[in-house]
Amino acid sequence: MNVFIVGAGVSGLIAAFELERSGNTPIILEASDRVGGRIATDLHEGFLLDRGFQVLLTAYPEARRYLDYDALKLKYFSPGAKILNPGSSYTISDPMRNPSRLIGMILSKVGSLSDKLKIRKLNLELTKMSVDEIFDTPSTTTLSFLRNYGFSDKIINNFFKPFFSGIFLENELSTSSRMFKFVFKMFGEGHAAIPEGGMGEIANYLRNKLNHTEIRLNTPVASVEGPKITLQNGEVIDAEKVIVTCRPDLVIDQLKGQFSSNRSVYNVYFSLEKSFLIQPLIALVSDGKFLINNLVFMTDISKSYSTNGKALLSVSVTKPVANEDSLVDLIKIELEALSGINAEFFKHIKTYKIEDALPEVDDMKANLPFTNSKLNDHVFLAGDYMLNGSINAAMTSGRKAAEAVLLSTQNPL
Numbered sequence: 270m271n272v273f274i275v276g277a278g279v280s281g282l283i284a285a286f287e288l289e290r291s292g293n294t295p296i297i298l299e300a301s302d303r304v305g306g307r308i309a310t311d312l313h314e315g316f317l318l319d320r321g322f323q324v325l326l327t328a329y330p331e332a333r334r335y336l337d338y339d340a341l342k343l344k345y346f347s348p349g350a351k352i353l354n355p356g357s358s359y360t361i362s363d364p365m366r367n368p369s370r371l372i373g374m375i376l377s378k379v380g381s382l383s384d385k386l387k388i389r390k391l392n393l394e395l396t397k398m399s400v401d402e403i404f405d406t407p408s409t410t411t412l413s414f415l416r417n418y419g420f421s422d423k424i425i426n427n428f429f430k431p432f433f434s435g436i437f438l439e440n441e442l443s444t445s446s447r448m449f450k451f452v453f454k455m456f457g458e459g460h461a462a463i464p465e466g467g468m469g470e471i472a473n474y475l476r477n478k479l480n481h482t483e484i485r486l487n488t489p490v491a492s493v494e495g496p497k498i499t500l501q502n503g504e505v506i507d508a509e510k511v512i513v514t515c516r517p518d519l520v521i522d523q524l525k526g527q528f529s530s531n532r533s534v535y536n537v538y539f540s541l542e543k544s545f546l547i548q549p550l551i552a553l554v555s556d557g558k559f560l561i562n563n564l565v566f567m568t569d570i571s572k573s574y575s576t577n578g579k580a581l582l583s584v585s586v587t588k589p590v591a592n593e594d595s596l597v598d599l600i601k602i603e604l605e606a607l608s609g610i611n612a613e614f615f616k617h618i619k620t621y622k623i624e625d626a627l628p629e630v631d632d633m634k635a636n637l638p639f640t641n642s643k644l645n646d647h648v649f650l651a652g653d654y655m656l657n658g659s660i661n662a663a664m665t666s667g668r669k670a671a672e673a674v675l676l677s678t679q680n681p682l
């Protein structure tokens with residue numbers, strides 16, 4: 270069967286893998302000069318820079334299916350988070366995995382005893398539910414869910430808001446409560462991790478699993494109309510089946526206007542002589558006046574992120590930035606306020622502005638029937654935007670699209 274896949278992100282690579290497994294030799298058409306899509310790591314001035322801070326949650330069901338964690342040499346974050354504010358920093362250990370540890374001296378700063386009991390209750394409820402069941406629950410905003418569940422404003426503002434803003438890449442916790450519960454469950458049942466050699470290793474690993482797939486890089490597709498693919502260079506390809514894994518409205522006329530703009534984030538890297546966090550933790554800034562949402566010393570998690578012995582600091586900004594030219598200076602001032610280290614010591618390495626980082630998905634799902642992947646007899650859809658913005662969803666969508674293609678050749682859906 271003559272199958273083309275548009276896009277070599279995670280969903281495209283998984284679709285190719287599944288097609289190969291059933292004896293096909295797919296061809297991937299990728300616009301950029303590399304595989305991995307939104308997962309990428311650059312080697313820059315002796316540092317490994319992930320294009321946007323992101324983590325693999327080891328409990329993701331699809332990641333367990335497709336990735337070999339030993340081969341990726343995963344490095345793990347300590348569970349929990351450090352809450353950083355000028356003059357007051359404290360560590361919340363393990364709230365989503367082991368709420369009993371959310372006690373003692375820090376509890377009064379983060380929330381109340383009632384919050385602790387509610388976290389335990391939520392933890393137990395979500396442990397008993399499957400991922401599919403979670404995505405079948407009614408959807409409200411995460412903020413409404415937390416308030417209705419009875420969490421205090423204190424724990425919402427001190428922990429949930431900064432922690433989940435960094436994951437959802439929005440600051441109001443307006444993301445669906447289904448996604449919140451899914452992520453909470455994943456943190457509770459596994460670890461946040463990065464491959465030793467950067468997140469891009471996930472894409473390299475998936476690419477290396479492909480033995481019979483041709484990948485044409487630097488090959489942007491202009492449009493897909495039924496079995497006809499037109500490349501931006503004007504070449505026309507006749508395909509039997511096409512799986513479109515990039516935003517389909519960009520290449521399929523009939524879907525134009527059906528997808529809204531996506532969430533963006535600034536990821537700003539600095540080097541410093543050494544880390545000012547003691548443990549390999551994500552640090553959150555709960556004070557709403559700060560631009561910084563979270564910061565992580567990548568070298569505390571994986572030493573390989575620096576080849577020169579210096580510490581590599583990743584700072585994420587999810588708020589809108591009025592003046593991009595002053596972003597680095599403003600962050601340096603904030604870093605000084607948070608750490609007590611003179612701003613001059615933070616050496617700026619690189620800034621990434623990542624547009625379209627996560628899709629806006631109204632009806633977030635974990636799974637989809639084969640029929641949803643099929644647009645018509647020739648065109649099939651995959652990509653995280655079909656389910657929810659995560660590596661797990663990208664993998665599910667790629668698998669489902671491949672299965673739909675295979676099924677359509679046996680009996681029309």
Ligand SMILES: Cc1cc2nc3c(=O)[nH]c(=O)nc-3n(C[C@H](O)[C@H](O)[C@H](O)COP(=O)(O)OP(=O)(O)OC[C@H]3O[C@@H](n4cnc5c(N)ncnc54)[C@H](O)[C@@H]3O)c2cc1C
Nearest residue numbers: 276278279280300306307321323324490515652653659660
């Ligand atoms: C900053 C950031 C932080 C994130 N944090 C996390 C996290 O912590 N955990 C998590 O699970 N997920 C996270 N994600 C989400 C995760 O990275 C994505 O869900 C996943 O990588 C999406 O894969 P995809 O295959 O659906 O899409 P993409 O990776 O976008 O792949 C689409 C591919 O299509 C190509 N393409 C586009 N247009 C064309 C065209 N016209 N012709 C040919 N090719 C084309 C693109 O170049 C790209 O390679 C994050 C993403 C970002 C950006």
